[in-house]
Amino acid sequence: MSLAVQIEDLNFAHPGSDFPALERISLGISMGESVALLGPSGAGKTTLLTLLDGRLQGWRGRASVLDAPLDPDQPPHRARRPDTGFVFQEYALVERSSVLRNVLNGRLGRMSTLRALFGSPAAHDLKAALAALADCGIADLAERRVDSLSGGQRQRVAIARCLAQEPRLILADEPVSSLDPARAAEVLALLTNAARARGATAMFSSHQPSLARRFARRIIGMSSGRIVFDVPTSELSEDATEDLYRDTEPMPNVALRAVS
Amino acid sequence: MRSRGFGGLATSALVSGAIVWSFMTTDVELSRLLSAGPRIAEFLGRMFPPDPTVMKEIVKGSAETLRIAILGSLGAVILSAPLGILASETMVSPVLYRPVRMLLAFVRAIPLILVAMLMVGAVGLGPLPGIIAVAFHATGMLAKFYAEAIDGVSRAPIAALESAGAGPLVRLRHAVWPQMAPVVVRDTIFRFELNLRESLILGIVGAGGIGFYIQTYVRSFQYDKAASVTLAVVIMVAAIEAINVALRRRFV
Numbered sequence: 001m002s003l004a005v006q007i008e009d010l011n012f013a014h015p016g017s018d019f020p021a022l023e024r025i026s027l028g029i030s031m032g033e034s035v036a037l038l039g040p041s042g043a044g045k046t047t048l049l050t051l052l053d054g055r056l057q058g059w060r061g062r063a064s065v066l067d068a069p070l071d072p073d074q075p076p077h078r079a080r081r082p083d084t085g086f087v088f089q090e091y092a093l094v095e096r097s098s099v100l101r102n103v104l105n106g107r108l109g110r111m112s113t114l115r116a117l118f119g120s121p122a123a124h125d126l127k128a129a130l131a132a133l134a135d136c137g138i139a140d141l142a143e144r145r146v147d148s149l150s151g152g153q154r155q156r157v158a159i160a161r162c163l164a165q166e167p168r169l170i171l172a173d174e175p176v177s178s179l180d181p182a183r184a185a186e187v188l189a190l191l192t193n194a195a196r197a198r199g200a201t202a203m204f205s206s207h208q209p210s211l212a213r214r215f216a217r218r219i220i221g222m223s224s225g226r227i228v229f230d231v232p233t234s235e236l237s238e239d240a241t242e243d244l245y246r247d248t249e250p251m252p253n254v255a256l257r258a259v260s
Numbered sequence: 261m262r263s264r265g266f267g268g269l270a271t272s273a274l275v276s277g278a279i280v281w282s283f284m285t286t287d288v289e290l291s292r293l294l295s296a297g298p299r300i301a302e303f304l305g306r307m308f309p310p311d312p313t314v315m316k317e318i319v320k321g322s323a324e325t326l327r328i329a330i331l332g333s334l335g336a337v338i339l340s341a342p343l344g345i346l347a348s349e350t351m352v353s354p355v356l357y358r359p360v361r362m363l364l365a366f367v368r369a370i371p372l373i374l375v376a377m378l379m380v381g382a383v384g385l386g387p388l389p390g391i392i393a394v395a396f397h398a399t400g401m402l403a404k405f406y407a408e409a410i411d412g413v414s415r416a417p418i419a420a421l422e423s424a425g426a427g428p429l430v431r432l433r434h435a436v437w438p439q440m441a442p443v444v445v446r447d448t449i450f451r452f453e454l455n456l457r458e459s460l461i462l463g464i465v466g467a468g469g470i471g472f473y474i475q476t477y478v479r480s481f482q483y484d485k486a487a488s489v490t491l492a493v494v495i496m497v498a499a500i501e502a503i504n505v506a507l508r509r510r511f512v
Contacts, residue, residue, distance in 0.1 A: 034337020081425030092416035094438050116430040
């Protein structure tokens with residue numbers, strides 16, 4: 001069976017930093033799996049997802065995505081990028097453009113450069129964008145400008161943009177951390193259901209164990225750049241998740257300074 | 261309330277000192293001020309009623325001022341596009357943008373009328389020196405505005421488009437430009453308004469436009485004609501401002 005993600009002995013440190021952001025990471029994720037990355041801030045979740053999206057260079061080790069190796073020194077070829085979709089924590093939308101325009105931006109990698117430059121999507125691009133809008137329950141918002149939307153609506157737009165891209169691997173970096181609990185569950189359900197319906201592999205990071213348990217079949221715990229556990233959701237103990245957050249050191253000098 | 265401390269005291273002393281110094285070294289004579297009253301009244305009286313027969317000159321002069329402002333603004337936009345990129349923190353290294361910014365600050369510091377006088381000396385009378393002066397002077401501000409528009413662009417949507425497989429040009433077109441465009445349009449319209457206002461007086465130094473007629477009529481004591489032209493200028497400025505407000509509402 002082919003793997004959506006395969007990583008062996010991956011190491012990375014941000015330029016100028018002495019501490020590794022990722023340390024001796026090895027893991028394999030099968031096609032169609034839904035995986036949650038769990039861990040406190042600074043655990044390396046965003047770094048790992050960004051690296052898998054091909055937007056991070058200068059790492060060591062081996063990594064391949066959708067059966068194609070990633071080059072540690074240069075970004076993947078443009079033609080490969082649309083197969084991996086990314087949902088950003090803070091949406092990363094063009095605020096002044098319409099919802100439909102933003103969702104069509106997800107199609108840019110699948111269009112010819114000329115078509116993309118002139119912003120004239122082909123019929124099948126438009127169809128994919130409209131289908132993604134409908135799947136995310138925001139077809140009625142198509143003409144609205146993004147800066148007039150709520151946080152929950154914006155994240156739906158961001159997910160629709162990712163789905164319009166027709167990715168086989170969906171990477172989501174804390175996609176619901178800025179939403180209230182009810183909205184967070186709705187949006188994660190939407191994301192994981194859409195991935196399953198498309199047969200796409202989904203990998204999302206979160207710092208909320210309850211959400212990870214509810215929406216992923218497998219949970220990978222990360223702390224200080226390392227994988228501390230990697231288990232099927234049904235086998236994850238409460239203790240393991242508690243330890244994950246207990247081990248983190250409090251940030252120095254920011255605790256309890258008197259507010260003047 | 262917080263005490264103003266030494267800094268506040270020093271500022272007060274400095275401001276008071278500057279005012280006293282100005283009074284003592286300038287002949288501000290109360291008697292001259294008082295006797296000026298009737299003369300100002302007489303002056304205004306001679307302006308009234310404005311002479312409507314200069315309509316032809318007004319239209320001709322206004323059209324020339326408008327052309328100076330349009331072509332001067334166009335020149336400023338053309339110069340500001342590359343200079344704005346060179347003055348941007350996010351596009352080029354400090355080695356480049358720091359000196360470019362200093363140059364722009366220097367250009368801004370030179371008054372338009374001074375540039376116009378130099379240009380009249382260089383290329384002769386007429387609208388051409390006015391156009392060059394406006395383009396030069398406006399670039400100091402417009403290029404700075406463009407640089408700020410570039411630096412104000414959020415990086416996240418650019419990363420999102422890169423992730424989707426969009427090339428550099430496509431990212432520029434669909435992630436950078438939509439964020440910049442409203443700011444660039446707003447700032448360009450604003451600068452055009454300033455250019456039009458400032459070029460109204462360019463004629464006084466022989467650099468073309470409606471200012472020429474004001475100067476001519478005042479020098480030849482035809483105050484009623486000067487009044488008509490001044491009135492036309494006031495109406496033009498008000499109209500420009502109204503149009504600008506309407507445009508800004510539309511774009512921003």
